[in-house]
Amino acid sequence: MSLALFDSHSHFDAPEFDADRELALRRALHEGVAQQLVPAVDHASWPKLREVCALSPGLHAAYGLHPMYLEHHRPEHLEALPDWIEREQPKAVGECGLDFFIENPDTEAQRLYFRRQLEIARDFDLPLVLHARRAVDEVIASLRRVGGLRGVVHSYSGSEEQALQLFKLGFHLGIGGPVTYDRAQRLHRIVATMPLELLLLETDSPDQPDAAHRGQRNEPARLQLVAERVASLRGLPVEQVADATRLNAERLFGIGMRSG
Template identity: 55%
Template sequence: MHENRSTPDLIDSHAHLDDQAFAADREEVIDRAWRAGVGDMIVPGVDARSWPGIKALCARHSRLHPAFGLHPMFLHKHVPADVDALSSWLDEENVVAVGEIGLDFQVEGLDRDSQRQFFLRQLQLARQRDLPVIVHARGALEEVSLTLRRTGGLRGVVHSFSGSWQQAQHLWDIGFHLGIGGPVTYPRAQRLRRIVAQMPIDFLLLESDAPDQPDAAHRGERNEPGRIVDVLQCVAALRSESVAHVAAATSANARRLFALDRRNS
Protein backbone atom coordinates (compact mmCIF):
# COMPACT_ATOMS: atom_id res chain seq x y z
CA MET A 1 0.00 0.00 0.00
CA HIS A 2 0.95 3.65 -0.47
CA GLU A 3 3.45 2.99 -3.27
CA ASN A 4 4.16 5.26 -6.24
CA ARG A 5 2.74 8.26 -4.42
CA SER A 6 2.17 11.43 -6.43
CA THR A 7 2.98 14.91 -5.26
CA PRO A 8 1.95 17.50 -4.11
CA ASP A 9 0.77 16.77 -0.59
CA LEU A 10 -2.84 17.92 -0.71
CA ILE A 11 -5.35 18.15 2.13
CA ASP A 12 -9.00 17.30 1.61
CA SER A 13 -10.76 19.57 4.09
CA HIS A 14 -14.14 17.81 3.79
CA ALA A 15 -14.68 14.11 3.01
CA HIS A 16 -17.49 11.94 4.40
CA LEU A 17 -15.43 8.76 4.29
CA ASP A 18 -17.69 7.11 6.84
CA ASP A 19 -20.59 7.24 4.36
CA GLN A 20 -22.20 3.96 3.31
CA ALA A 21 -21.24 4.76 -0.28
CA PHE A 22 -17.74 3.61 0.68
CA ALA A 23 -18.77 0.48 2.57
CA ALA A 24 -17.47 -1.90 -0.09
CA ASP A 25 -14.10 -0.28 -0.85
CA ARG A 26 -13.29 2.33 1.80
CA GLU A 27 -9.67 1.23 2.25
CA GLU A 28 -9.08 1.27 -1.50
CA VAL A 29 -10.55 4.79 -1.73
CA ILE A 30 -8.22 6.00 1.01
CA ASP A 31 -5.26 4.36 -0.68
CA ARG A 32 -6.16 5.88 -4.06
CA ALA A 33 -6.30 9.29 -2.44
CA TRP A 34 -2.87 8.79 -0.90
CA ARG A 35 -1.36 7.69 -4.21
CA ALA A 36 -2.98 10.68 -5.96
CA GLY A 37 -1.17 13.02 -3.60
CA VAL A 38 -3.79 13.60 -0.91
CA GLY A 39 -2.30 13.33 2.56
CA ASP A 40 -4.57 14.46 5.37
CA MET A 41 -8.36 14.30 5.17
CA ILE A 42 -10.93 15.86 7.50
CA VAL A 43 -13.94 13.58 8.17
CA PRO A 44 -16.94 15.57 9.50
CA GLY A 45 -19.89 14.02 11.29
CA VAL A 46 -23.54 14.69 10.50
CA ASP A 47 -25.46 13.21 13.44
CA ALA A 48 -24.74 11.59 16.79
CA ARG A 49 -24.91 8.10 15.30
CA SER A 50 -22.10 8.90 12.90
CA TRP A 51 -19.58 9.88 15.55
CA PRO A 52 -18.47 6.42 16.77
CA GLY A 53 -17.79 5.22 13.23
CA ILE A 54 -15.77 8.32 12.41
CA LYS A 55 -13.78 7.95 15.62
CA ALA A 56 -12.95 4.32 14.79
CA LEU A 57 -12.09 5.11 11.16
CA CYS A 58 -9.74 7.93 12.11
CA ALA A 59 -8.13 5.80 14.80
CA ARG A 60 -7.09 3.34 12.09
CA HIS A 61 -5.61 6.01 9.82
CA SER A 62 -3.28 8.63 11.26
CA ARG A 63 -3.95 11.02 8.35
CA LEU A 64 -7.71 11.02 8.81
CA HIS A 65 -8.95 13.58 11.32
CA PRO A 66 -12.39 13.58 12.98
CA ALA A 67 -14.83 16.45 13.31
CA PHE A 68 -18.08 15.97 15.18
CA GLY A 69 -21.27 17.92 14.63
CA LEU A 70 -25.01 17.95 13.96
CA HIS A 71 -25.79 18.72 10.31
CA PRO A 72 -28.96 20.74 9.62
CA MET A 73 -30.15 18.37 6.88
CA PHE A 74 -30.37 15.58 9.48
CA LEU A 75 -32.49 17.67 11.83
CA HIS A 76 -35.08 14.89 12.10
CA LYS A 77 -32.44 12.68 13.75
CA HIS A 78 -31.29 15.22 16.33
CA VAL A 79 -32.57 15.69 19.86
CA PRO A 80 -31.48 18.49 22.23
CA ALA A 81 -29.50 16.00 24.34
CA ASP A 82 -27.24 15.40 21.32
CA VAL A 83 -25.64 18.80 21.89
CA ASP A 84 -24.79 17.81 25.46
CA ALA A 85 -23.34 14.56 24.13
CA LEU A 86 -21.38 16.52 21.52
CA SER A 87 -19.73 18.50 24.28
CA SER A 88 -18.17 15.27 25.57
CA TRP A 89 -17.23 14.04 22.11
CA LEU A 90 -15.32 17.25 21.46
CA ASP A 91 -13.05 16.34 24.37
CA GLU A 92 -11.89 13.27 22.45
CA GLU A 93 -8.26 13.25 21.45
CA ASN A 94 -7.47 14.40 17.90
CA VAL A 95 -10.79 16.16 17.19
CA VAL A 96 -9.94 18.97 14.76
CA ALA A 97 -13.25 20.83 14.37
CA VAL A 98 -16.93 21.12 15.19
CA GLY A 99 -18.79 20.10 12.09
CA GLU A 100 -20.60 19.71 9.92
CA ILE A 101 -22.99 22.29 11.34
CA GLY A 102 -24.97 25.20 9.92
CA LEU A 103 -28.27 26.13 8.30
CA ASP A 104 -30.10 24.76 5.28
CA PHE A 105 -33.07 26.80 4.04
CA GLN A 106 -33.24 25.03 0.69
CA VAL A 107 -34.62 21.68 1.84
CA GLU A 108 -38.34 21.87 2.57
CA GLY A 109 -39.65 20.71 5.92
CA LEU A 110 -36.60 21.59 8.03
CA ASP A 111 -37.78 23.80 10.87
CA ARG A 112 -35.68 26.95 10.73
CA ASP A 113 -35.97 27.86 14.38
CA SER A 114 -34.78 24.41 15.43
CA GLN A 115 -31.88 24.66 12.98
CA ARG A 116 -30.91 28.01 14.47
CA GLN A 117 -30.94 26.64 17.99
CA PHE A 118 -28.71 23.68 17.15
CA PHE A 119 -26.38 25.90 15.12
CA LEU A 120 -25.95 28.50 17.83
CA ARG A 121 -25.37 25.97 20.60
CA GLN A 122 -22.69 24.25 18.52
CA LEU A 123 -20.99 27.55 17.73
CA GLN A 124 -20.86 28.24 21.45
CA LEU A 125 -19.21 24.85 22.05
CA ALA A 126 -16.63 25.60 19.37
CA ARG A 127 -15.83 28.97 20.88
CA GLN A 128 -15.52 27.50 24.38
CA ARG A 129 -13.05 24.89 23.14
CA ASP A 130 -11.24 27.13 20.65
CA LEU A 131 -12.05 24.71 17.83
CA PRO A 132 -12.73 25.72 14.21
CA VAL A 133 -16.15 25.10 12.69
CA ILE A 134 -17.08 23.43 9.40
CA VAL A 135 -20.21 25.22 8.23
CA HIS A 136 -22.98 24.22 5.84
CA ALA A 137 -24.85 27.26 4.50
CA ARG A 138 -27.16 26.24 1.67
CA GLY A 139 -29.77 28.86 0.91
CA ALA A 140 -28.86 30.56 4.17
CA LEU A 141 -25.46 32.14 3.62
CA GLU A 142 -26.50 35.64 4.65
CA GLU A 143 -27.92 34.48 7.97
CA VAL A 144 -24.99 32.15 8.58
CA SER A 145 -22.53 35.00 8.04
CA LEU A 146 -24.45 37.30 10.38
CA THR A 147 -24.62 34.58 13.05
CA LEU A 148 -20.88 33.93 12.83
CA ARG A 149 -20.15 37.63 13.11
CA ARG A 150 -22.54 38.16 16.04
CA THR A 151 -21.24 35.13 17.93
CA GLY A 152 -17.64 36.25 17.51
CA GLY A 153 -14.47 34.50 18.57
CA LEU A 154 -14.82 31.90 15.82
CA ARG A 155 -12.80 30.63 12.90
CA GLY A 156 -13.48 27.96 10.33
CA VAL A 157 -14.61 27.22 6.80
CA VAL A 158 -17.87 27.66 4.93
CA HIS A 159 -18.03 24.39 3.05
CA SER A 160 -19.09 24.34 -0.61
CA PHE A 161 -19.20 28.10 -0.85
CA SER A 162 -21.59 29.35 -3.55
CA GLY A 163 -22.28 32.98 -2.66
CA SER A 164 -21.37 36.37 -4.05
CA TRP A 165 -18.07 38.27 -3.95
CA GLN A 166 -19.46 40.49 -1.18
CA GLN A 167 -20.52 37.47 0.87
CA ALA A 168 -17.11 35.90 0.38
CA GLN A 169 -15.41 39.09 1.49
CA HIS A 170 -17.56 39.28 4.63
CA LEU A 171 -16.44 35.77 5.51
CA TRP A 172 -12.73 36.24 5.12
CA ASP A 173 -13.01 39.61 6.89
CA ILE A 174 -13.96 37.61 10.01
CA GLY A 175 -11.28 35.00 9.37
CA PHE A 176 -13.34 32.34 7.62
CA HIS A 177 -12.12 30.19 4.74
CA LEU A 178 -14.05 29.12 1.65
CA GLY A 179 -14.25 25.40 0.89
CA ILE A 180 -13.89 24.87 -2.86
CA GLY A 181 -14.57 21.56 -4.57
CA GLY A 182 -16.07 19.96 -7.66
CA PRO A 183 -18.56 22.74 -8.52
CA VAL A 184 -15.73 25.10 -9.51
CA THR A 185 -14.79 22.77 -12.37
CA TYR A 186 -18.12 23.34 -14.16
CA PRO A 187 -17.81 26.07 -16.81
CA ARG A 188 -21.32 27.33 -16.02
CA ALA A 189 -20.24 28.23 -12.46
CA GLN A 190 -19.03 31.62 -13.66
CA ARG A 191 -19.58 33.57 -10.45
CA LEU A 192 -17.78 30.98 -8.32
CA ARG A 193 -14.93 30.74 -10.81
CA ARG A 194 -14.45 34.53 -10.77
CA ILE A 195 -14.33 34.55 -6.97
CA VAL A 196 -11.80 31.71 -6.86
CA ALA A 197 -9.68 33.46 -9.49
CA GLN A 198 -9.45 36.70 -7.51
CA MET A 199 -9.83 35.86 -3.82
CA PRO A 200 -6.93 35.97 -1.33
CA ILE A 201 -5.40 32.51 -1.44
CA ASP A 202 -4.90 32.57 2.34
CA PHE A 203 -8.62 31.82 2.74
CA LEU A 204 -8.98 29.02 0.17
CA LEU A 205 -9.35 25.35 1.08
CA LEU A 206 -9.75 22.38 -1.26
CA GLU A 207 -12.42 19.80 -0.52
CA SER A 208 -14.05 16.81 -2.17
CA ASP A 209 -17.29 16.48 -0.15
CA ALA A 210 -17.01 12.83 -1.13
CA PRO A 211 -19.12 10.93 -1.96
CA ASP A 212 -21.00 14.02 -3.22
CA GLN A 213 -20.20 16.92 -5.58
CA PRO A 214 -17.91 15.28 -8.16
CA ASP A 215 -15.97 17.41 -10.62
CA ALA A 216 -17.24 17.99 -14.14
CA ALA A 217 -15.26 15.09 -15.60
CA HIS A 218 -16.99 12.66 -13.21
CA ARG A 219 -20.49 14.11 -13.21
CA GLY A 220 -23.05 11.67 -11.81
CA GLU A 221 -20.42 9.39 -10.29
CA ARG A 222 -19.52 8.75 -6.68
CA ASN A 223 -16.89 11.28 -5.67
CA GLU A 224 -13.58 10.40 -3.99
CA PRO A 225 -10.95 12.46 -2.12
CA GLY A 226 -8.32 11.68 -4.74
CA ARG A 227 -10.23 13.75 -7.26
CA ILE A 228 -9.39 17.03 -5.55
CA VAL A 229 -6.34 16.86 -7.82
CA ASP A 230 -8.73 17.87 -10.62
CA VAL A 231 -10.09 20.68 -8.46
CA LEU A 232 -6.53 21.81 -7.74
CA GLN A 233 -5.68 21.95 -11.43
CA CYS A 234 -8.82 23.94 -12.20
CA VAL A 235 -8.17 26.42 -9.39
CA ALA A 236 -4.56 26.89 -10.48
CA ALA A 237 -5.65 27.55 -14.06
CA LEU A 238 -8.31 30.05 -12.97
CA ARG A 239 -5.76 31.93 -10.87
CA SER A 240 -2.97 31.71 -13.47
CA GLU A 241 -0.75 30.22 -10.77
CA SER A 242 1.26 27.04 -10.68
CA VAL A 243 -0.29 23.84 -9.38
CA ALA A 244 2.55 23.55 -6.89
CA HIS A 245 1.90 27.02 -5.49
CA VAL A 246 -1.84 26.49 -5.05
CA ALA A 247 -1.26 23.07 -3.52
CA ALA A 248 1.26 24.38 -1.02
CA ALA A 249 -0.86 27.40 -0.08
CA THR A 250 -4.16 25.55 0.39
CA SER A 251 -2.48 22.76 2.35
CA ALA A 252 -0.78 25.31 4.60
CA ASN A 253 -4.17 26.96 5.17
CA ALA A 254 -5.71 23.65 6.21
CA ARG A 255 -2.81 22.72 8.47
CA ARG A 256 -3.05 26.06 10.21
CA LEU A 257 -6.85 26.07 10.58
CA PHE A 258 -7.11 22.50 11.86
CA ALA A 259 -3.77 22.49 13.75
CA LEU A 260 -2.68 19.42 11.80
CA ASP A 261 1.05 19.83 12.29
CA ARG A 262 0.59 19.58 16.04
CA ARG A 263 -1.72 16.57 15.67
CA ASN A 264 0.58 14.76 13.21
CA SER A 265 3.66 15.20 15.36
Protein backbone atom coordinates in the same frame (compact mmCIF):
# COMPACT_ATOMS: atom_id res chain seq x y z
CA MET B 1 2.82 14.96 -11.12
CA SER B 2 3.45 14.55 -7.40
CA LEU B 3 1.32 16.89 -5.28
CA ALA B 4 0.75 17.05 -1.52
CA LEU B 5 -2.95 17.79 -1.04
CA PHE B 6 -5.32 18.18 1.90
CA ASP B 7 -9.00 17.31 1.35
CA SER B 8 -10.63 19.71 3.80
CA HIS B 9 -14.08 18.11 3.55
CA SER B 10 -14.58 14.40 2.92
CA HIS B 11 -17.37 12.23 4.33
CA PHE B 12 -15.07 9.23 4.18
CA ASP B 13 -17.14 7.48 6.85
CA ALA B 14 -20.22 7.44 4.59
CA PRO B 15 -21.76 4.03 3.77
CA GLU B 16 -20.88 4.57 0.10
CA PHE B 17 -17.28 3.72 1.08
CA ASP B 18 -18.04 0.66 3.22
CA ALA B 19 -17.26 -1.80 0.42
CA ASP B 20 -13.89 -0.34 -0.62
CA ARG B 21 -12.78 2.22 1.97
CA GLU B 22 -9.21 0.93 2.28
CA LEU B 23 -8.80 0.83 -1.51
CA ALA B 24 -10.20 4.37 -1.76
CA LEU B 25 -7.72 5.46 0.88
CA ARG B 26 -4.87 3.91 -1.10
CA ARG B 27 -6.04 5.66 -4.26
CA ALA B 28 -6.14 8.96 -2.40
CA LEU B 29 -2.64 8.48 -1.04
CA HIS B 30 -1.38 7.51 -4.50
CA GLU B 31 -2.78 10.80 -5.86
CA GLY B 32 -1.08 12.84 -3.13
CA VAL B 33 -4.09 13.30 -0.82
CA ALA B 34 -2.30 12.45 2.40
CA GLN B 35 -4.79 14.19 4.70
CA GLN B 36 -8.55 14.50 4.97
CA LEU B 37 -10.84 16.34 7.39
CA VAL B 38 -13.85 14.08 7.96
CA PRO B 39 -16.89 15.87 9.43
CA ALA B 40 -19.81 14.16 11.16
CA VAL B 41 -23.47 14.58 10.24
CA ASP B 42 -25.35 13.24 13.27
CA HIS B 43 -24.85 11.83 16.76
CA ALA B 44 -25.23 8.20 15.67
CA SER B 45 -22.35 8.57 13.20
CA TRP B 46 -19.76 9.72 15.73
CA PRO B 47 -18.47 6.26 16.82
CA LYS B 48 -18.10 5.02 13.23
CA LEU B 49 -16.34 8.24 12.23
CA ARG B 50 -13.88 7.70 15.07
CA GLU B 51 -13.18 4.17 13.84
CA VAL B 52 -12.69 5.32 10.25
CA CYS B 53 -10.26 8.04 11.27
CA ALA B 54 -8.25 5.43 13.18
CA LEU B 55 -7.41 3.79 9.82
CA SER B 56 -4.77 6.41 9.00
CA PRO B 57 -2.97 9.25 10.81
CA GLY B 58 -3.97 11.45 7.86
CA LEU B 59 -7.70 11.17 8.63
CA HIS B 60 -8.86 13.89 11.03
CA ALA B 61 -12.27 13.97 12.69
CA ALA B 62 -14.74 16.78 13.24
CA TYR B 63 -17.89 16.22 15.28
CA GLY B 64 -21.19 18.03 14.94
CA LEU B 65 -24.84 17.96 13.88
CA HIS B 66 -25.63 18.71 10.22
CA PRO B 67 -28.75 20.81 9.44
CA MET B 68 -29.90 18.42 6.70
CA TYR B 69 -30.12 15.59 9.26
CA LEU B 70 -32.41 17.49 11.59
CA GLU B 71 -34.85 14.60 11.98
CA HIS B 72 -32.05 12.58 13.62
CA HIS B 73 -31.07 15.25 16.15
CA ARG B 74 -32.27 15.49 19.74
CA PRO B 75 -31.49 18.12 22.39
CA GLU B 76 -29.51 15.53 24.33
CA HIS B 77 -27.16 15.19 21.34
CA LEU B 78 -26.20 18.82 21.78
CA GLU B 79 -25.63 18.11 25.46
CA ALA B 80 -23.40 15.13 24.57
CA LEU B 81 -21.23 17.05 22.11
CA PRO B 82 -18.98 18.88 24.62
CA ASP B 83 -18.17 15.64 26.48
CA TRP B 84 -17.43 13.87 23.20
CA ILE B 85 -15.14 16.70 22.10
CA GLU B 86 -13.37 16.73 25.47
CA ARG B 87 -12.71 12.99 25.21
CA GLU B 88 -11.93 12.61 21.49
CA GLN B 89 -10.01 15.88 20.85
CA PRO B 90 -11.23 16.44 17.27
CA LYS B 91 -9.76 19.02 14.89
CA ALA B 92 -13.03 20.94 14.38
CA VAL B 93 -16.73 21.23 15.20
CA GLY B 94 -19.05 20.30 12.37
CA GLU B 95 -20.49 19.81 9.96
CA CYS B 96 -23.02 22.32 11.23
CA GLY B 97 -24.84 25.33 9.84
CA LEU B 98 -28.09 26.30 8.15
CA ASP B 99 -29.83 24.95 5.05
CA PHE B 100 -32.86 26.89 3.81
CA PHE B 101 -32.79 25.19 0.39
CA ILE B 102 -34.35 21.91 1.54
CA GLU B 103 -38.12 21.57 1.25
CA ASN B 104 -40.06 23.01 4.21
CA PRO B 105 -37.04 23.63 6.44
CA ASP B 106 -37.62 23.86 10.20
CA THR B 107 -35.62 27.06 10.42
CA GLU B 108 -36.10 27.58 14.15
CA ALA B 109 -34.84 24.12 15.03
CA GLN B 110 -31.89 24.58 12.67
CA ARG B 111 -31.05 27.86 14.37
CA LEU B 112 -31.18 26.29 17.82
CA TYR B 113 -28.71 23.53 16.92
CA PHE B 114 -26.48 25.93 14.99
CA ARG B 115 -26.23 28.56 17.72
CA ARG B 116 -25.28 26.03 20.35
CA GLN B 117 -22.58 24.48 18.14
CA LEU B 118 -21.11 27.94 17.53
CA GLU B 119 -20.89 28.42 21.28
CA ILE B 120 -19.28 25.00 21.74
CA ALA B 121 -16.67 25.77 19.07
CA ARG B 122 -15.91 29.09 20.76
CA ASP B 123 -15.67 27.47 24.20
CA PHE B 124 -13.25 24.78 22.95
CA ASP B 125 -11.35 27.20 20.68
CA LEU B 126 -11.95 24.89 17.72
CA PRO B 127 -12.53 25.84 14.08
CA LEU B 128 -15.94 25.31 12.50
CA VAL B 129 -16.87 23.34 9.39
CA LEU B 130 -19.91 25.22 8.14
CA HIS B 131 -22.76 24.34 5.80
CA ALA B 132 -24.53 27.43 4.44
CA ARG B 133 -27.04 26.86 1.64
CA ARG B 134 -29.45 29.70 0.83
CA ALA B 135 -28.56 30.97 4.30
CA VAL B 136 -25.18 32.70 3.98
CA ASP B 137 -26.38 36.07 5.30
CA GLU B 138 -27.85 34.50 8.41
CA VAL B 139 -24.75 32.38 8.95
CA ILE B 140 -22.61 35.53 8.78
CA ALA B 141 -24.90 37.31 11.25
CA SER B 142 -24.68 34.37 13.64
CA LEU B 143 -20.89 34.31 13.45
CA ARG B 144 -20.77 38.01 14.30
CA ARG B 145 -23.23 37.61 17.15
CA VAL B 146 -21.28 34.83 18.87
CA GLY B 147 -17.82 36.19 18.02
CA GLY B 148 -14.37 34.72 18.54
CA LEU B 149 -14.84 32.10 15.82
CA ARG B 150 -12.85 30.75 12.88
CA GLY B 151 -13.36 28.03 10.32
CA VAL B 152 -14.43 27.26 6.77
CA VAL B 153 -17.66 27.59 4.82
CA HIS B 154 -17.50 24.42 2.80
CA SER B 155 -18.73 24.11 -0.80
CA TYR B 156 -19.13 27.86 -0.93
CA SER B 157 -22.09 28.96 -3.08
CA GLY B 158 -22.70 32.53 -1.92
CA SER B 159 -22.09 35.88 -3.56
CA GLU B 160 -18.89 37.84 -3.96
CA GLU B 161 -20.05 40.37 -1.36
CA GLN B 162 -20.87 37.62 1.14
CA ALA B 163 -17.42 36.13 0.52
CA LEU B 164 -15.83 39.49 1.38
CA GLN B 165 -17.75 39.57 4.67
CA LEU B 166 -16.56 36.06 5.52
CA PHE B 167 -12.96 37.01 4.73
CA LYS B 168 -13.24 39.95 7.14
CA LEU B 169 -14.35 37.49 9.83
CA GLY B 170 -11.29 35.35 9.06
CA PHE B 171 -13.25 32.49 7.52
CA HIS B 172 -11.95 30.27 4.74
CA LEU B 173 -13.90 29.09 1.70
CA GLY B 174 -13.94 25.40 0.79
CA ILE B 175 -13.84 24.87 -2.97
CA GLY B 176 -14.64 21.53 -4.58
CA GLY B 177 -16.16 19.85 -7.61
CA PRO B 178 -18.55 22.69 -8.56
CA VAL B 179 -15.59 24.89 -9.56
CA THR B 180 -14.82 22.49 -12.42
CA TYR B 181 -18.16 23.20 -14.13
CA ASP B 182 -18.07 25.81 -16.89
CA ARG B 183 -21.41 27.31 -15.81
CA ALA B 184 -20.07 28.25 -12.33
CA GLN B 185 -19.03 31.72 -13.48
CA ARG B 186 -19.63 33.52 -10.17
CA LEU B 187 -17.66 30.90 -8.28
CA HIS B 188 -14.87 31.20 -10.86
CA ARG B 189 -14.63 34.95 -10.22
CA ILE B 190 -14.46 34.46 -6.47
CA VAL B 191 -11.81 31.74 -6.68
CA ALA B 192 -9.72 33.75 -9.15
CA THR B 193 -9.43 36.80 -6.88
CA MET B 194 -9.92 35.68 -3.25
CA PRO B 195 -6.99 35.69 -0.79
CA LEU B 196 -5.00 32.52 -1.36
CA GLU B 197 -4.42 32.18 2.38
CA LEU B 198 -8.18 31.70 2.91
CA LEU B 199 -8.67 29.05 0.23
CA LEU B 200 -9.18 25.35 1.00
CA LEU B 201 -9.71 22.47 -1.42
CA GLU B 202 -12.28 19.73 -0.85
CA THR B 203 -14.13 16.90 -2.54
CA ASP B 204 -17.21 16.54 -0.28
CA SER B 205 -16.90 12.84 -1.09
CA PRO B 206 -19.00 10.87 -1.88
CA ASP B 207 -20.99 13.87 -3.18
CA GLN B 208 -20.32 16.76 -5.61
CA PRO B 209 -18.08 15.06 -8.20
CA ASP B 210 -16.10 17.16 -10.66
CA ALA B 211 -17.39 17.73 -14.19
CA ALA B 212 -15.40 14.81 -15.61
CA HIS B 213 -17.10 12.36 -13.20
CA ARG B 214 -20.64 13.74 -13.25
CA GLY B 215 -23.13 11.30 -11.76
CA GLN B 216 -20.46 9.06 -10.20
CA ARG B 217 -19.51 8.54 -6.56
CA ASN B 218 -16.91 11.12 -5.69
CA GLU B 219 -13.76 10.24 -3.76
CA PRO B 220 -10.74 12.04 -2.29
CA ALA B 221 -8.38 10.75 -5.00
CA ARG B 222 -9.98 13.25 -7.40
CA LEU B 223 -8.91 16.32 -5.44
CA GLN B 224 -6.12 17.01 -7.92
CA LEU B 225 -8.77 17.86 -10.56
CA VAL B 226 -10.11 20.59 -8.28
CA ALA B 227 -6.59 21.87 -7.65
CA GLU B 228 -5.89 22.00 -11.37
CA ARG B 229 -9.01 24.07 -12.10
CA VAL B 230 -8.29 26.46 -9.23
CA ALA B 231 -4.72 26.88 -10.44
CA SER B 232 -5.94 27.61 -13.96
CA LEU B 233 -8.39 30.24 -12.71
CA ARG B 234 -5.67 31.95 -10.66
CA GLY B 235 -2.91 31.64 -13.25
CA LEU B 236 -0.66 29.75 -10.83
CA PRO B 237 1.24 26.47 -10.98
CA VAL B 238 -0.88 23.68 -9.54
CA GLU B 239 1.97 22.80 -7.15
CA GLN B 240 1.71 26.28 -5.60
CA VAL B 241 -2.04 25.93 -5.11
CA ALA B 242 -1.62 22.45 -3.61
CA ASP B 243 1.07 23.59 -1.17
CA ALA B 244 -0.73 26.79 -0.13
CA THR B 245 -4.09 25.12 0.46
CA ARG B 246 -2.51 22.24 2.35
CA LEU B 247 -0.71 24.65 4.65
CA ASN B 248 -3.92 26.67 5.07
CA ALA B 249 -5.75 23.53 6.20
CA GLU B 250 -2.96 22.42 8.52
CA ARG B 251 -2.90 25.88 10.11
CA LEU B 252 -6.68 26.15 10.47
CA PHE B 253 -7.15 22.67 11.93
CA GLY B 254 -4.06 22.79 14.13
CA ILE B 255 -2.31 19.90 12.45
CA GLY B 256 1.49 19.61 12.74
CA MET B 257 3.09 21.68 10.04
CA ARG B 258 5.49 19.91 7.69
CA SER B 259 9.11 20.94 7.61
CA GLY B 260 11.12 21.50 4.44
